[in-house]
Amino acid sequence: MEKTHINIDFVELQNEACKSVRRASVFMALGVNAATNPGFNEYQLTETPKIRLVPSNVTEETLRHFKSEFRNWIEAGALRELAEGFATFLDRLHYILRLIEAAVSGVASPLDYAKDSQSRFERAGTPNKLNILRQVFDVGPKHAHELQSISKARNCLSHRWGRVSESDVGPDGTLLVQWLGMDFLAIEPNGTEHLLADMPEEGILLPDGATIATRAVARKRSFAPRKVLSLSSRDLAEICWFYQHEINVTIQSATEYASRSGIEINPTDGSAVTPEID
Incomplete structure (x- = not known):
């Protein structure tokens, strides 16, 4: 049987995954900005009275309720897209990774081997997928627990309109949502730090100047049962950034696995070529 090479492009895979994050970020921004814009109150799909489902003269309180529920709906959809895109x-x-494993270990039919194990993998839930990748290949994100906490938040928004139930909470009795965020700071020569997010509108005087720096920070939001889950626009933006960060970390661990397996990675385009296989 004629042997062949299989080209693998880790960068293309990375770009496609990050595209799903950007899509969720843009759609969530459009929805959240509409929900928080006091001038945007168009909730009717049509001007035809006969097919309107709600009256056009609702109270301000009802309108605020519409927009609050709309924001929850948008956030749930965007978090679902982030989770499903990552899966x-x-x-x-x-x-x-299975193809690389098969190729370097001399499996008789690497393509069949990869396809067979793939069908089982795709039926697994995300926690099991992460466990398989970590246990078999030592590949995966750095903050798997935090990713799962965001999925729990999405479930609460989707199935309980954001109101935390006993089924949502963990061992500490709360729904804990965690992710990796980013602080931007101005650091004076004497070491004094100023969070840019906390700067007053008029700014502050730094006579000796300052260095602008960034710092990765563990974020967490805790919600007790019967409380409404609420995330700020900054929280949501950081969660999107966090997903992209974890995709990049996972790709890096995958390229390291390929290198350990004897697969040469092209440093210019991230591609790899398996050994000759049948």
């Missing part, structure tokens, strides 16, 4: 990314990555 699809894991599926594609698993297939590549």
